[in-house]
Amino acid sequence: MKQYRPTYFIGQAFAGLWRNGVMSFASIAVLMSCLVVLGSFSLLVANINVNLEDLGLMNEIVVFVKKEASESEIKSIEREIKGIPYVGEVTRITADEALEQMKEQAGEDGYLYDMMQDDNPLLDSFILEYVDGAHYSDIMYNLGQIDGIDTIRDQRSLANTMQSLKNGIMLIFSWFLVVLFIVSVFVIINTIKLSVYSRKSEISIMRYVGATGAFIALPFVIEGALIGLTSSMLAFLVEYFLYGYIQKSMENVIEIVRIIPMSEVSVVVFFGFAAVGILTGIVGSTISLSKYTRN
Amino acid sequence: MIDFTNVVKTYPNGTVALNGVNLHIDDGEFVFVVGASGAGKTTMMKLLLREEKATSGTITVDDTDLSKLSYFKVPYYRRKLGVVFQDFRLFPKKTAYENVAFAMQAVGTPSKKIKRRVPALLNTVSLGEKANSFPHEMSGGEQQRVALARALANNPKIIIADEPTGNIDPKMSLEIMNLLLKINKLGKTVLVVTHEKDLVDYFQQRVIMIDGGQVSDDRVGGMLE
Numbered sequence: 001m002k003q004y005r006p007t008y009f010i011g012q013a014f015a016g017l018w019r020n021g022v023m024s025f026a027s028i029a030v031l032m033s034c035l036v037v038l039g040s041f042s043l044l045v046a047n048i049n050v051n052l053e054d055l056g057l058m059n060e061i062v063v064f065v066k067k068e069a070s071e072s073e074i075k076s077i078e079r080e081i082k083g084i085p086y087v088g089e090v091t092r093i094t095a096d097e098a099l100e101q102m103k104e105q106a107g108e109d110g111y112l113y114d115m116m117q118d119d120n121p122l123l124d125s126f127i128l129e130y131v132d133g134a135h136y137s138d139i140m141y142n143l144g145q146i147d148g149i150d151t152i153r154d155q156r157s158l159a160n161t162m163q164s165l166k167n168g169i170m171l172i173f174s175w176f177l178v179v180l181f182i183v184s185v186f187v188i189i190n191t192i193k194l195s196v197y198s199r200k201s202e203i204s205i206m207r208y209v210g211a212t213g214a215f216i217a218l219p220f221v222i223e224g225a226l227i228g229l230t231s232s233m234l235a236f237l238v239e240y241f242l243y244g245y246i247q248k249s250m251e252n253v254i255e256i257v258r259i260i261p262m263s264e265v266s267v268v269v270f271f272g273f274a275a276v277g278i279l280t281g282i283v284g285s286t287i288s289l290s291k292y293t294r295n
Numbered sequence: 296m297i298d299f300t301n302v303v304k305t306y307p308n309g310t311v312a313l314n315g316v317n318l319h320i321d322d323g324e325f326v327f328v329v330g331a332s333g334a335g336k337t338t339m340m341k342l343l344l345r346e347e348k349a350t351s352g353t354i355t356v357d358d359t360d361l362s363k364l365s366y367f368k369v370p371y372y373r374r375k376l377g378v379v380f381q382d383f384r385l386f387p388k389k390t391a392y393e394n395v396a397f398a399m400q401a402v403g404t405p406s407k408k409i410k411r412r413v414p415a416l417l418n419t420v421s422l423g424e425k426a427n428s429f430p431h432e433m434s435g436g437e438q439q440r441v442a443l444a445r446a447l448a449n450n451p452k453i454i455i456a457d458e459p460t461g462n463i464d465p466k467m468s469l470e471i472m473n474l475l476l477k478i479n480k481l482g483k484t485v486l487v488v489t490h491e492k493d494l495v496d497y498f499q500q501r502v503i504m505i506d507g508g509q510v511s512d513d514r515v516g517g518m519l520e
């Protein structure tokens with residue numbers, strides 16, 4: 001029956017971290033930065049996604065009727081709109097109602113709209129809801145066939161802008177991340193190499209007494225994993241406060257944008273960081289070991 | 296049983312260290328390996344330890360053909376061998392006891408067995424009272440005896456000693472050789488590489504002479520002039 005003491009491997013790993021303090025510190029700093037960038041980027045994308053979803057939920061099209069249209073013409077336009085397949089609820093907002101809404105939104109400054117009361121420049125409009133985004137272009141086509149419509153407005157263009165913004169961010173950050181992770185792995189490889197090097201004679205003795213490659217490698221793999229773990233915990237703290245700060249300052253600036261609270265994502269961020277960090281550490285140490293543990 | 300058949304070893308830089316070595320060593324033999332510096336003695340030991348691979352020819356230890364030994368099996372093969380070097384190669388920060396114990400920990404020996412076996416091993420090499428001394432607190436002869444105890448720790452069949460007395464004064468050297476002979480009497484095959492003509496003559500054992508990467512003489516008795 002074989003019996004190995006886990007305390008031996010863990011003790012050796014900590015000893016290694018300590019012995020090459022400067023390199024260990026450098027590895028942790030680099031990997032931590034890398035994780036913070038990864039986390040910030042992921043959170044940004046997650047936020048864009050949430051806001052895109054919010055926009056998507058607003059399956060609304062606003063149709064403005066021409067100024068010169070008479071009340072009967074407006075009625076017939078309403079009938080035609082209601083006749084378009086897949087169009088759900090249709091709400092009419094008269095020019096007067098629209099002005100009233102604007103006044104309300106302006107609050108204290110509402111009186112400014114008073115002078116528009118006599119000659120209201122706003123248009124009558126219909127807000128029509130549709131259930132399934134798949135029919136969007138059919139609906140738009142049918143609306144185009146109706147006479148007496150001034151303009152058609154929807155949230156699509158905003159959604160598209162955000163989508164392409166997201167794609168752009170994804171592309172830039174993906175490259176950035178690839179480079180950062182290569183740097184991280186590289187630094188870890190060198191840290192572990194140094195650690196292995198300082199124990200070269202011990203390793204050769206272990207090999208002579210018949211220790212397996214796994215026995216020799218395990219302390220170094222744990223050392224790499226410890227670097228990863230430490231980095232991820234520090235990165236989590238940095239991310240936690242950084243995100244909280246950004247969230248607070250954004251809240252007061254742009255109200256329409258919804259920002260996911262950290263509390264909702266902290267568990268995912270925590271375990272995500274830990275997983276990526278530890279994995280990077282293990283990969284780095286495994287690569288640097290291959291030369292020394294071979295016979 | 297150790298068999299070398301037409302073993303050639305060429306190092307990557309082109310040096311031909313062994314050039315067709317043939318020899319056979321039976322279980323339980325005691326063998327001196329002698330020869331001029333650079334003759335290829337250490338290379339032979341490295342091949343036996345599977346630290347290096349033969350360029351051509353075959354080396355068989357018991358039923359194992361070393362050229363066919365897979366990477367994963369090498370550690371298990373090495374447990375059949377105990378090694379001692381000229382420079383002792385002890386862990387400087389471990390006591391005599393810990394140095395011997397580590398060899399057993401490294402192959403996953405249960406700690407109960409380690410606690411039982413290490414004192415016995417240290418007694419075998421007459422170092423019972425030095426169990427808690429560190430290498431720097433011991434003489435060369437004592438350090439080499441710790442190394443011998445460590446070589447014996449995992450109960451190998453074969454002991455390989457490459458110039459074990461090279462760094463030890465003559466009186467202590469005799470003691471180490473006596474110890475190796477005692478170990479041989481315990482039933483282990485012992486290979487001793489040495490330059491010490493006096494000791495070889497004194498012990499009257501089998502002597503294999505290596506010259507230019509080949510076996511130039513193989514007989515029982517003293518060293519050739």
Ligand SMILES: Nc1ncnc2c1ncn2[C@@H]1O[C@H](COP(=O)(O)OP(=O)(O)OP(=O)(O)O)[C@@H](O)[C@H]1O
Nearest residue numbers: 306308310311312331332333334335336337338339
């Ligand atoms: N790793 C190596 N790479 C290249 N050449 C080597 C290597 N090791 C040994 N040699 C060469 O191989 C030849 C045999 O060396 P080896 O160490 O086996 O000799 P030796 O008989 O043990 O000598 P000594 O008595 O001085 O220890 C020498 O010419 C040596 O320079």
Ligand SMILES: [Mg+2]
Nearest residue numbers: 336337338457
């Ligand atoms: Mg030599």
